[in-house]
Amino acid sequence: MPLVNVIRGDRIEEAPLNLRTPIIRIPLWLAISWWGAKAVGRMAVLAGRYWYVTAPTAGLTWLYLRYGWAGPAVTVGGIGSAAAGWWYGHRPSFLRFGWYPTLARFRRWSYRRNWHAAMVTARLAVAFDSHTVLPVLRRVRCGAGVDVVTVRMVTGQIPDDFAKVAERLAHTFGVRQVKAVPGTRPDVVLLHLYRGDPLAKLVRPLPVPAVPEFTALPVGRQEDGEVYPLRLFGTQVLVVGATGAGKGSVIWSIVRSLAAGVTSGLVQVWGLDPKGGMELGIGAPMFARFACKDYAAMCELIEEAASVARERAGKLRGRTRQHTPTVDEPLIVLVIDELANLTAYLTDRQLKDRIKAALSILLSQGRAVGVHVVAAIQDPRKEVLPFRDLFPTRIGLRLTEPAQVDLVLGEGMRDRGALCDRIPKSLPGVGFVVLDGDPTPMRVRFSYLSDDEIRDMAHTYGRLRVIDGEILDGAA
Numbered sequence: 001m002p003l004v005n006v007i008r009g010d011r012i013e014e015a016p017l018n019l020r021t022p023i024i025r026i027p028l029w030l031a032i033s034w035w036g037a038k039a040v041g042r043m044a045v046l047a048g049r050y051w052y053v054t055a056p057t058a059g060l061t062w063l064y065l066r067y068g069w070a071g072p073a074v075t076v077g078g079i080g081s082a083a084a085g086w087w088y089g090h091r092p093s094f095l096r097f098g099w100y101p102t103l104a105r106f107r108r109w110s111y112r113r114n115w116h117a118a119m120v121t122a123r124l125a126v127a128f129d130s131h132t133v134l135p136v137l138r139r140v141r142c143g144a145g146v147d148v149v150t151v152r153m154v155t156g157q158i159p160d161d162f163a164k165v166a167e168r169l170a171h172t173f174g175v176r177q178v179k180a181v182p183g184t185r186p187d188v189v190l191l192h193l194y195r196g197d198p199l200a201k202l203v204r205p206l207p208v209p210a211v212p213e214f215t216a217l218p219v220g221r222q223e224d225g226e227v228y229p230l231r232l233f234g235t236q237v238l239v240v241g242a243t244g245a246g247k248g249s250v251i252w253s254i255v256r257s258l259a260a261g262v263t264s265g266l267v268q269v270w271g272l273d274p275k276g277g278m279e280l281g282i283g284a285p286m287f288a289r290f291a292c293k294d295y296a297a298m299c300e301l302i303e304e305a306a307s308v309a310r311e312r313a314g315k316l317r318g319r320t321r322q323h324t325p326t327v328d329e330p331l332i333v334l335v336i337d338e339l340a341n342l343t344a345y346l347t348d349r350q351l352k353d354r355i356k357a358a359l360s361i362l363l364s365q366g367r368a369v370g371v372h373v374v375a376a377i378q379d380p381r382k383e384v385l386p387f388r389d390l391f392p393t394r395i396g397l398r399l400t401e402p403a404q405v406d407l408v409l410g411e412g413m414r415d416r417g418a419l420c421d422r423i424p425k426s427l428p429g430v431g432f433v434v435l436d437g438d439p440t441p442m443r444v445r446f447s448y449l450s451d452d453e454i455r456d457m458a459h460t461y462g463r464l465r466v467i468d469g470e471i472l473d474g475a476a
């Protein structure tokens, strides 16, 4: 038997009014005086702990007693006007140093009120040595639409325990969504409690960077309102979503972020649109190669990209581990809309096998040598897309069933907050991005380009050369 048992966490003390059969009989006056002294002591402790309530109350009471109603009214009015002036004068500093810290105090108090019940009903309270141990609510920080609650876990708990009950916690605390993210220390989990939805508003097309930053392409907005930077270097991107989920907007957001590179020749986007050009045709001048009708031409395009990848890999072997795009050896991005048409629904078996073989080479060898794939698909089943695992970056838009989420984004991602099946139809372009090796899905709304905006972009930045195997006259 161990000499000393040590377990982290808040111990739940017994209630102050637990009555036991007295062993020594004491007079009533002594008991009442003892309880009275204890109550006064407790009040003093509480007054000290909640100084931010007791101190202003005491101050205002003193002002009232000294000056009548004018005292507290003038003080409150003065503080209110100073705060309003600060808010108008410099909103970011007002929010950061004034509003959010005040709000965080209030929220901490309100989370603490429900904490015990929330932990017990979510089965995060642990029974140990005949008493209950709760995770410790350490700190609350507030931001735009999100509260970050720092929690010290009970010994033996892991962040996934909180992720699994995230939905229950969201209902308990009355927020839209809760996400559990591992903290900087192994015993800490950060609960992100999202209140309003900053992604409810449509995201307008973002400015085109003069030189594309391949590790941070601006493609949409994330939940804190910041631009979401998508990494393309060293990865392949799979976009999955039901009909009307906004797969097109993901593709066009990525193409737009690369547009200046298309003009300068640093980037070549090759477009494959097996749906007859319905989606990509409108911006065809953005593509250095484009195929939309002929499956044989699409197969040749993929094979050509695969042979470029192999050739570059041969040249770079032993010299560098990451290709740097130049005008002579540009970054090639193969954009494929509705990949299932090529990998599953194609009736020509021979052609289908050639496409699959070239795609698997491309996906496995291309990412280090500057040949990338951005592919969209509606049906995430394994028989439709056999090489799902070769896409390190996966974007799950609205999906029809909960089971599809882990299928698309990886085991446990729905528990960690990627609720793709809960995205309403009214929010097209909203999805969760999961990066290989990162346990936290990021909720993003991709920018939406109307047909006219795509045409404008193609007119400004495009330099079409080949369409379905034919070289176009007058193209750059």
Ligand SMILES: Nc1ncnc2c1ncn2[C@@H]1O[C@H](COP(=O)(O)OP(=O)(O)OP(=O)(O)O)[C@@H](O)[C@H]1O
Pocket (backbone or CB within 6 Å): 202, 203, 241, 242, 243, 244, 245, 246, 247, 248, 249, 378, 428, 429, 430, 445, 446, 447, 448
């Ligand atoms: N990012 C977005 N923001 C706002 N609205 C969007 C966004 N993306 C798409 N939409 C709206 O949703 C509609 C459907 O989008 P889109 O055609 O891109 O979906 P999809 O997933 O490609 O569907 P399908 O598989 O049927 O082609 C668009 O016509 C547009 O009105």
